Amino acid sequence: MTIDTQLIKASAALIAPLGTQVTDYFYNTMFTDYPQVRRMFPDDMGAQKERLFQSLVYIASNIDNTEALVPYLQDLGIGHIKLDTRPEHYPIVGQSLMKTLEHFAGDAWTPEMAAAWTEAYNLAAQVMVDAAAKAMAPERFEPLKVS
Ligand code: HEM
Known part of the structure; x- marks a missing residue:
């Protein structure tokens, strides 16, 4: 798998000057589409919006x-253990991120850009999930062996 890194960097340059309106949109989208994750986040999202934005850029x-x-990404994934983040949450963030990027990229959004971001996000999420899995007790990840 080869990620078109030039496309990703071009869209990073596109969103970097937009600031936290990007993360505002992201959280609004995610909490509307997936209200079940709202309780994982603090009531006041002020600081978190800036941190997530900086991280994405x-x-x-x-x-x-x-x-x-x-x-x-490994450190970030390990840091997410205490936030109760589970592997199944990553596609939720991924879908909301994709909707957000599409919204802000406007006419610049192409199927190629969508494909590049999907690959890049999946890879980033995999590194985070793997690092968290390794840092946690292995018995939480290996299926129970019933003899
Ligand atoms: C590639 C995927 C992700 C990235 C880049 C990312 C990035 C971040 C960053 C940078 C922070 C701030 C942490 C700090 O500065 O200490 C954060 C916090 C947090 N993340 Fe993620 N995250 C990702 C996926 C997820 C997922 C899948 C969930 C679960 C729905 C999640 C839930 C949270 C929560 C609950 C916080 C703490 C919010 C707070 O208490 O202020 N994250 N994330």
Whole structure:
């Protein structure tokens, strides 16, 4: 799988100046489509919006810099254990992110860009999930063996 990193970086440059209106839109979309995750987040999302925005821009800008990106995502994934984030939550974030990017990219949004972001998000999510899985007790991930 080859991710079109130039497309990702181009869209990162597109959203970087927009600031937290991007994350506002993202959270509104996610909480409307998936109200069940709302309770995982604080009532006041102020600080979180800025942190998530910076994180997304960092990931997209460094998409071709594996040496920086992998340890960053591993730490982020491990940090999400205490937030009760489970692997099944990642597609929820992914879908909401894709809707958000499409909204802000407007006419610049192409099927190629959608494909590049889907691949990049899935890979980032996999690194986070794997790092969390390794950091947690293995018995929580291996199926119970009934003899
Ligand atoms: C690629 C995927 C994701 C990225 C890049 C990401 C990024 C972040 C960042 C940067 C923070 C702030 C952490 C800090 O600065 O200490 C954060 C917090 C958080 N994330 Fe994620 N996250 C991702 C996926 C998820 C998923 C799938 C969930 C579950 C629905 C989730 C739930 C949370 C929660 C509950 C917080 C804490 C909010 C708060 O208490 O302020 N994240 N995330």
